[in-house]
Amino acid sequence: MIIRVAHSPDSDDAFMFYAINQKKIDTKGYEFVDILSDIETLNREALKGTYEVSAISIHAFPYVADKYALLSSGASMGDNYGPMVVAKQPFDPKELKNKKIAVPGTLTSAFLALKLFEPNIDYVVIPFDKIIEEVKSGNVDAGLIIHEGQLTYQDEGLVCIVDLGKWWHEKTGGLPLPLGGNVIRKDLGIEIMKEISEILRESIKYSLTHREEAVEYALKFARGMDKSKADKFIGMYVNDLTVDYGERGKKAIQLFLKEAYEKGFIPNMPEITFI
Structure with a gap:
């Protein structure tokens, strides 16, 4: 049986x-x-139920919960760090509502976190790997960065206006910011879903226990980061919370989506089951 696994x-x-x-x-x-x-x-494809397994933003989950269940492993959590708003010059985060901000997509969890931080923003959607360049060129006042940009923005001469992972950690009394997760299509049936879940969990555990060879393999996807930076980035987003959400991770997702629903940023509060 062929299982398509879609990821970044x-x-x-x-x-x-x-x-x-x-x-x-x-x-x-x-x-x-x-x-x-x-x-x-990937978020947009998940709306159509395209792939059997897919990485998606937690923000997107309410829109696809009719077709997909969350796998209990594969989470990307920002544990006192996460997506950042960066700019060429420092300014007070309260000024964000008066700035034009480049964002990587309206279904990303980074975008939802930014909306929870400052609901009234003027934004333009730019591919995530072009945002730093847009900020540097002055086409926008600030940029919401994800992925390796969190480790490289200073090399580009930019400054952090707000780290949304730190903000969420302080606001919630120490919870991680839920960013991405793996979902599996419900029409596969519960037995197949459980088997695939176990295989994916074993893959993550294998990499964590064979770190050197797994990092070496991952370097070809590191988009210009050297081994040291890539290793650090991997450690930020593949860890114990990735093997299993645990109670902390599950609580973080519930709170993140509950706040978004109460503020009218998502259409429903989905029932969250973990496979």
Whole structure:
């Protein structure tokens, strides 16, 4: 049985799926096929139920909960760090409502976190890997950065206006900011969903226990980061919370979506089941 696994072409996702792609673990007769695309495109494809398994933004989950369940492993959580708003010159975060901000997509969790921080923003959607350039060129006043930009923005001469992961951590008394998760299509049936969930969990655990070889593999997806930076970035987003959300991670998702629903930023509060 072919299972398409859609995820971002990033070092952290490549690290997660290393053991499956390189046949390091038993895949129980399933043939896994990688589909690589940026997260906003994956969110849009999930609305159509395109892939059997997909990385999506937690922000997108309410829109696809009729078709998909959340897998209990594969989460990307910002634990006292996360997406940032950056600019060429420092300014008070209260001024964000008066600035034009480049964002990586309206279904990203970074965008939802920014809306929770400052509901009234003037924004333009720009591909995530072009945002720093747009800020540097002055086409926008600030940019909402995700992925490796969180580690490289200072190299580009930019400053952090607000780290939304830190803000959320302080606001919630220490919860991580839920950014991405893996979902699985419900029409596969519960037995297949559970088997695939276990395979994906084993892949993550394999990479964490064979870190050196998995990081080496992931480097080809590191978009210019050296090994040290790539290793740091992977450590930020592939860790114990990735193996399993745990009570902390589950509580964070519930609160994130509950606040978004109460403020009218998402259409419904989905029932969240973890496979």
